[in-house]
Amino acid sequence: MNSEYLILFFLLGVILVGGAVVFSMFVAPNSTNPAKSEPYECGIPVKSTAWIQFNVGYYLFAIIYLIFDVETVFIFPWGVVMRDLGMTAFVEILIFFFILVLGLLYAWKKGALKWV
């Protein structure tokens, strides 16, 4: 099969979830009640919304991740052809990793990897 058929697997997911949810709507009981539709908060009445500011640490890790993930994408093609290119590829990846590790060390030194 060709890669176009990946769309089939996308559709399978949609069919499985959609089918089950629609089926459940027909067979499941339904009773509305103001207390039931409140978000869970240990039983006490809900105070304010949950769409609020949260710890900036999560955001910081996401940014560092973004840099490293793009690097990983670059290294994969290198991994395939490394054997053919030989020593040149090895020296080049050393330089690449040197710059990459410098970035990690900088983030480390700045305290970006410390959870506060």
Place this chain on the structure above:
Amino acid sequence: MNFSIYDFTSFTKWIDNALNSSMSPGWAILVELVIIGIVFIAFYAVIGLYLVLAERKVCALIQNRLGPNRVGPIGMFQTIADLIKLLMKELIEIKHADKFLFNLAPFIVIIASFMAIAALPFAKGLHAIDLNIGIFYLFAVSSLGVIGILLSGWSSNSKYSLIGAIRSGAQVVSYELSVGLALLSVVIFSGTMQLSGIVESQANGWWIIKGHIPAIISFLIFLVASTAETNRGPFDLAEAESELTAGFHTEYSGIKFAFFFLAEYMNMFIVAAIAATVFLGGWMPFHIQGWEGMNNVMDYIPPFIWFFGKTIFVILVMMWFKWTFPRLRIDQLLTLEWKYLLPINLMNIVLIAFIVLMGWYIK
């Protein structure tokens, strides 16, 4: 080596020819797609349900209990009964929730795992799609599930869900780097990203044996990182039951909750299957060079039994992790990834490149 008795290429060709000779090409393709669809949905459901049961049984074994044993012999139909019960349960609508995203999240989680399953090679010629960038594709698709988790937590407008979702986001993206770099080590060894090519390159020995020390380091890193990537204990901060109720799926009920649960177990199956394919030889039998008698006996064990045997082995190790280690704190979790696994992994890649260049691995 004679794999011809278990070569599924001829089997699939035969089905293709039979369909093409009895109807027009357009209909033949449609029928093939329907067959593949039914097979994969059935496979998905069976694997997912029985992994849930297996987890409960393994947990019971470790905690010295019996586990589910009422529905069917040794509790065989327990999870099927659970599924039917969940289908019958009310789908509660949450006030102030973002309705569209709330309903979209289970779709994304399930679709991500379905698309990953498409690329797995179960035996020679027995795979849905053999992409030439297979391993890269798996790496990309298996991380899409986190979008569903983030959406579910954000849209339910509940504090527990939100905390669970952002924790999960930070955790999954961090550990994804280690997963990618660990997979890269085998790409360097075998020189291809095609999964069938990687399996073929292990015909005379699995990479974990041929690649000796650096391959073992990569395998261990992959095990730890993929356990974290699938949000399983000891890294299950995203749904830490004792502090966050159920984490990101607190507000989901009935069948929608069941899909998050199913997707978690399917993701575990997928990462275990990747580990088995890439490090443990996939469907290749176990061979020792020179021991022809034993190698011949090994060849008679069907390849999908090898594949599932290795996958189940990795799954059992991951279950053993969950019921043995206590949960990590989020700062410990991120320290482990960024200050230990990532630097070790980068060093390991350089070491592997050097070993491949010098030809010091077992050819």
